[in-house]
Amino acid sequence: MASRTAIRRANLGLVLRDLNTHGSRSQTQLAEDLKLPKATVSTLVSELIELDLVYQTDATRAGAVGRPRRTVELRGTAICGLGVEITVDNARVIALDLRDEVLLDREIVIDRPDPDTVLDAVAGLIGEALGSLAESDSQVLGITIAAPGQMDRDTGVLRFAAPLGWSDVRLVDGLVERLGGNVLPIRIDNDARLGAVAEYAVARTEGIHDLLYVTGGVGMGAGILVDGQILRGAMGFAGEIGHLPLGRPGLACPCGRSGCVEATVGVTAFLGAITERPHSLRDLDQLMTTLRSRADAGDPSVLAALGTVGQGLGVVVGMLIDVLSPRAVILGGYFSYFGDHLLTHVRGAVEARAIAGQAGGCEIKTSTFGFTGPARGAAHTALEAVFTDPVACMEHAGR
């Protein structure tokens, strides 16, 4: 049986979550949302004000009649979570505040993808970010690292990441050594799962709690949320969709198999199908923005490549809809740049292939986060503890 203290602390977290999901609320609305007595809410709000996590607006008159109405608002910038994504040739850091607003977003190119070079660069990036955030007086609660592949979250070891060519890299220890022992808690998780977490921060406000996020990059993965929980599977590698067979036996995949999802719809396959493509793959954001413009202008080579990718992706998405029956499928990474140019083909293939009619009532759309999804999701995860127990969290943060 939970103690009174634990229940009060959990309720504090629920008030924060409600404000995070719905924006500013009056105490009356909070009491209704949380099914708690108004007196209890009043006490909880006072405690959150003391923790410097919320404030109350001055009384304003909502209309000509009625009592003035004060609302409770999140004090956004007081605390934040830091998310870092490591990809094949770059690293990105994003800081999100309590209102999910971006306080900081930086990206660096990394030349040699050996673990030591990358860890040096990432530690530098984190150090700079922490410096900037300290200046802006925002308290960082934790750091989460997103990377492709399989990882042991308890030990902070990246077990295997094909796109990086890494195995058994002590990611967390390596960063702690470089940043100094007294640093914040650092965690790691899979990039696709964290991409799904970023989407869920939006989807939950629309009442969507079962979603599937598909990354589009050199490697591919899926982040699966079932009833708001990440599906990891017993062995921890759920969502490994990159090498599902797509029924194109002739198409060799670097993994040694053939006809794999990555070989068919990964970014390498997409770019390989485009004539007159830009040479540098370094700035994928700029590259995809350019290709999107060419698609808008009717470039037949780009449109044909999107048709092929969309068809293949639709088959995979259709399979996953049949297996998981999600409420929404969100296409991230490079897919997110092409909207209807891609979605028309994806939806067509899903309709033709999934056994459930009308895509099983599932919404299929592109992400609005481009390549920033996993770093955003990592920042959300780093901030998550405040919604569980704000008191413990702020004590730990030294407030």
Next chain:
Amino acid sequence: MASRTAIRRANLGLVLRDLNTHGSRSQTQLAEDLKLPKATVSTLVSELIELDLVYQTDATRAGAVGRPRRTVELRGTAICGLGVEITVDNARVIALDLRDEVLLDREIVIDRPDPDTVLDAVAGLIGEALGSLAESDSQVLGITIAAPGQMDRDTGVLRFAAPLGWSDVRLVDGLVERLGGNVLPIRIDNDARLGAVAEYAVARTEGIHDLLYVTGGVGMGAGILVDGQILRGAMGFAGEIGHLPLGRPGLACPCGRSGCVEATVGVTAFLGAITERPHSLRDLDQLMTTLRSRADAGDPSVLAALGTVGQGLGVVVGMLIDVLSPRAVILGGYFSYFGDHLLTHVRGAVEARAIAGQAGGCEIKTSTFGFTGPARGAAHTALEAVFTDPVACMEHAGR
């Protein structure tokens, strides 16, 4: 916050669950298992004795030294759950008691698969079963019906079942009308899901909480358990694996697509590949037993058909392992008759295809329940309420 009464009732259920999972226990062991004070366990056991759900053995001396040791045991036959499975050409009823023992198992052949004929026959089967159980003084807590396809569990309507050729059949209302208004609660669920529930009753005793059950019949489906919970998906049709593409474009499926799982490894495809096969498909149990004997004797036609089915099934299972990362995959229905004749091919294909090595640490085996899995799982489900709140359950049962 849960009330004291609710907590006590839930604890009563936990004691029953512990005895169901581990067999007979001393009160000391129960207290350890449930992390409850011994005095609390003593009170709970007394209350369960009063409800006639458990009894204590006479004191027995465990060894030469030490105090005599009494154990608490489930009074098995006092209550039971009734499970019914409806398939294309038969119906089966199974009653399971509190110790998961089969009190009754009957099967009937149904000639015309139109809903009225089937509901008449099923109501008759249930009526007879209730009569037999009343004679043996076992109190039936509820009835659960397993059927293929999509259903609305709230209204008891079978929305769509391709193998039966049914749509929008009021299964529960139809049975209530035939059995009389004063009958027990009747629920419906998908056959593959209930097959998974039957497997979980065994797997949970081995500490396995994430499993995938694949039915092998005319139609095919998967029951997915994640952390002991059935994965239904937002739209309720998770596990629809029968029409995933298997990469054999030439093979037409009755659904209108081609290369589907059902068309490749369903029972029709399997039997179609066997020469000199028995004509009647009525008694599938006897048919499969015969074919198993032929496989054991080295019949090349049966072995070749098992090779083809095992290869195709391995590709699907490998895909599902990559997506879900279960701890165990259990092959039910007709697959369950062929053990290693089939498993060797399945495991080989999984090894070749799944990206996670060694099948991702996932155990792949055949069910020990043959075609009875879904009816068993239905009976478990009908009995489930007693593990949640035995008091309410027994009050409702009129004890």
